[in-house]
Amino acid sequence: MSTNAASSAMPLALPKRGRRSLAHSKWPVLILFLPPALLLFTVLVILPMGEAAWYSFYNWNGYGSPTQWIGLRNYQLIFRNAAFTQALINNGLIVLASICIQIPLALWLATMISSRIKGALVFRLIFFLPYVLADVAAGMIWRFVYDGDFGLVGGIASFFAADPPFWLADRDVAMYAILGVVVWKYFGFHMMLFIAGLQAIDKSVLEAADIDGATGFQKFRLVTLPLLGSTVRLSVFFGVVGSLQLFDMIMPLTGGGPSNSTQTMVTFLYNFGVTRMQIGFGSAVGVVLFVLCVTLAFSYKRIFMRHD
């Protein structure tokens, strides 16, 4: 009986002691290692975010401390600003170009060069090259390409004895010229995603489709594309988030002009907040951008990437 009691108590006591010792070993580590990371994250991420939100209620030029509380006026000014509306439209255009042109193009190229054909590796490298380039460098290169006096476009025009176009100086065309650069710059990245996705597809499924007599297009539509679903959704996600952050390529290309026709949200923040020393206004733009980013990212993940 006593042995019984002892043996029945044993299994109860063991996990208890185990849990306690686990707790003992966990807390010192937590106490020792959490504060530095927490401190860094708080100082460098949480605090600036809170500060930006706080400044957005002030009319403040950055000198001294903010004193002139103006409530929601900065936000009213943002939504009344035609350049901000244009920036929103442009961000939308970039997303659209990303989904309708860039991703299909990337997918098409990926399906062509993911199979082991001769030279596939070289093409992969070539297509991926623009993505490796720094955004600012790409912007400067394309500024030169588009130049009507000395650039490639100007050269081609004068070869055909036509008046050289100045696309980046034309309010109606400049944004499309930039979209071209965006697609050129980032399709390689999406292509790589797709190649990885394609390689993960089980070959036997495609073989089965072959045996069933499916045509190439049927195989793509009914087998490859559904199995690539999660990659496509991820690709769109990157496209959307990347478009909201587009800044360093636009600055060397047009700087947001002419007439604010190529402003994105971030260039708008920089041009109207930072360079004009309207720190309060700029912070408000930052808050709007942040809310938009977070809402988009989380709702997209919830709705489209739920099962991935």
Added chain:
Amino acid sequence: MSSTTNKKNLLAASALGLASVLMMAGTASADNIIRWMHVEQVPSTIALWNKIAKDFEAKHPGVKIELQFLENQAFKAKLPTLLQSQDAPGMFYTWGGGVLQAQSVTGALRPLDATMDANEGEWRKSTNPSAIEGLTFDGKLWAAPSKSGLISFYYNKDLFKKANIDANKIATWDEFLSAVKTLKQAGITPIAGGGRDKWPLHFYWSYLAMREAGQKGFADAKSGNNEGFAGEAFVKAGQHLAELGKLEPFQNGYLGATWNDALAAFGDGRAALILSFENTPATQATNSTTRKGLADDNIGRFAFPVVKGAPGVVTDSLGGLNGWAVTKNAPPETEEFLRYMGSLDVQKALAKETQIMPVTRGASEAVARPLLREVADALAKETWHQNFLDQDLGPNVGAIVNDVSVEIVSGGVEPADAAQQIEDAYSLERK
């Protein structure tokens, strides 16, 4: 496996955290180091500054001067934060105007009047009064004047001859417009413009507004009288600019062209005119495709024309006014150094070798190049020196002036709306 990598990451993160804390604690500065922050990019100018600093150090043992360079745009963006930190420079470059005024009210700067007035006002007496006046706010001088400037038209003599235009006969805006038309008819691009940078086109609106409003009208607008900047004179200034825009006087693609592109267009002889700084003879050459640009004897200069019947006169000039501001915690020798920088010999050396328009009386005789000499003479006769509006009206209103100048020229906004936009923004700045 995963737990060890996690622990490693944590360790790395905490080490990083510790390092950054140590770094923050490690900043301290010695008292007698004057840190001199500037935006100058010309190597010969910096070399001369270094020499001036060395000479001063030799005469003042224990003082060290360190030059610190920041790129123009980065400088403007960083300065607000820098001035409030322990890393504030001892003295820094300023364009005067609304920005300097904003800095002056925060208590981050030290006024220079005491040093100016020492030795019976020796320094003050030796400096051009218009330069001192331009950097004075609320009765105190907030920066030591370093150089002045003048915006005027520079033209290509060959191209003017080809179009059969006599530049000496361009005195009014109407005469200027007809010269532009004549140039166009002769198949010559009349003006080089840098619309992408915007401020190069703000010279036009500024000058037209100065001509239409006159010095008194301008002061009235600043204090909000006669509808401020929405008043009739400023609408008219916009209308004159729109007239010019309708003639399509600029080179192709000027809206995407930077200031350097515009200088290149002028220096290459692709455009006949440029409304530009006093240093144009030098900068048109360095920016031209050949790096040689136009020869000095091929460049002529004339003042911005007047508008018939308007109060502004031809000797009212628009141009830069720069100085060195001293920060609150700068070493006490900083003022002494600036006085040295403003002394006649140093200003003469600067005028001769860096081709600036000096602010010390009598220093302009060191200006040798005829095209610069002409500017120095014009500055000596000026009746009103207006600092650039994008400085004078502060960064926000200034940016709006730049924006609307481009929009008026390119037909994007009506002159009356443009004037109203400026007034709306400036009304918030009037105290």
